[in-house]
Amino acid sequence: MRQAANWLQSLAMQLGEALNLDNKVDLQSLNEEEIQIYYQFLMQVLQATAESNGNSQVVYPLLARNTDKLDGMLAEILRRLGAKTLRKVETDEEKNVAGGIFTFSNLIAQFPLGDKASNMEIAITGYEVVQKVFPREALPQNWATTLNKLAVAYTNRIKGDRADNIEIAIAASTAALTVRTREALPQDWAETQNNFGLAYIERIRGDRADNIEIAIAAFTAALTVYTREALPQDWAMTQNNLANAYSERIRGDRADNIDQAIAAYTAALTIKTREALPQDWAAMQNNLANAYRKRIRGDKADNIEKAIAASTAALTVRTREALPQDWAATQNNFGLAYSERIRGDRADNIDQAIAAYTAALTV
Numbered sequence: 001m002r003q004a005a006n007w008l009q010s011l012a013m014q015l016g017e018a019l020n021l022d023n024k025v026d027l028q029s030l031n032e033e034e035i036q037i038y039y040q041f042l043m044q045v046l047q048a049t050a051e052s053n054g055n056s057q058v059v060y061p062l063l064a065r066n067t068d069k070l071d072g073m074l075a076e077i078l079r080r081l082g083a084k085t086l087r088k089v090e091t092d093e094e095k096n097v098a099g100g101i102f103t104f105s106n107l108i109a110q111f112p113l114g115d116k117a118s119n120m121e122i123a124i125t126g127y128e129v130v131q132k133v134f135p136r137e138a139l140p141q142n143w144a145t146t147l148n149k150l151a152v153a154y155t156n157r158i159k160g161d162r163a164d165n166i167e168i169a170i171a172a173s174t175a176a177l178t179v180r181t182r183e184a185l186p187q188d189w190a191e192t193q194n195n196f197g198l199a200y201i202e203r204i205r206g207d208r209a210d211n212i213e214i215a216i217a218a219f220t221a222a223l224t225v226y227t228r229e230a231l232p233q234d235w236a237m238t239q240n241n242l243a244n245a246y247s248e249r250i251r252g253d254r255a256d257n258i259d260q261a262i263a264a265y266t267a268a269l270t271i272k273t274r275e276a277l278p279q280d281w282a283a284m285q286n287n288l289a290n291a292y293r294k295r296i297r298g299d300k301a302d303n304i305e306k307a308i309a310a311s312t313a314a315l316t317v318r319t320r321e322a323l324p325q326d327w328a329a330t331q332n333n334f335g336l337a338y339s340e341r342i343r344g345d346r347a348d349n350i351d352q353a354i355a356a357y358t359a360a361l362t363v
Helices: 002-020 030-050 054-063 072-087 091-109 116-131 139-157 162-176 188-200 208-223 232-248 254-268 278-294 300-314 324-339 346-360
Strands: none
Touching: 002 188, 030 054, 030 072, 030 091, 030 139, 054 091, 072 091, 072 116, 091 139, 116 139, 139 162, 139 188, 139 254, 162 188, 188 208, 188 232, 208 232, 208 278, 232 254, 232 346, 278 300, 324 346
């Protein structure tokens, strides 16, 4: 606690000077009182992060009460903090400041409220500030860990050019893997392989078929460490990602690819249960529904019934009130299944499809 207070006191002094620097966002659009409000809020958040050891139950209520300040101005003040403060403090204190910013960046990257695009910009700013404090030569593991987080943030980034964002994510993951090797840090290596695969699934540049093959190889590699016995949650997450890749695969036999996807989704659902992880379970049920609807092997009528059952299950969690966008996406997929349904009355099936599509359009 005392250590956190010491570096926060130094941080507060340096941040006041940092606000006078010129940078990308013009703080002159704010008056002095508004700047001080942002400044005090950032200090309060960093203090809460440090003193709670990054406990989201402590930090998230504070963010929730101040969503109006989670914007480009806060990101800019954070950037200036890095430009000024982290090059002037002593080494140990610098590490403490960087560690606090890193933890805050992790928290805001996952924060469910406010503007998602702005939250991600703040997280990216924080990771980029920290990256300058953790050089590869002196602190290779910290450097690689920050790059790994930066890769995830750029993969999920909303602002900026999507193709550029993904290329940055791939470059960051590739760099992180020079330190996070299977031999030295197997779990970190598997985590980065998984994130590397996620970036390649989203990649716009390059050959789409090649990109998916690279993603499949990365997920498969991660599963050599992420086993069901040792790391069941990570195993299930990666099985889901592998299933998504196989469902989009261009090379190989299409029927085989869809069956591989169904097998991986089904495996993941043995861990991602409705009781333990309802939202993850519902997302995978929705993915499984799509896979069964596209399935080539087996009885077509049976496959469509399984797709309808999976969508129906997903909608018990993905409600309009709790998760409106997910609800709408699942309603759309539900409509697709009913529009292709073989069993039941054809007129009734079409009416069900129309009703589902119409519901989705309300969101």
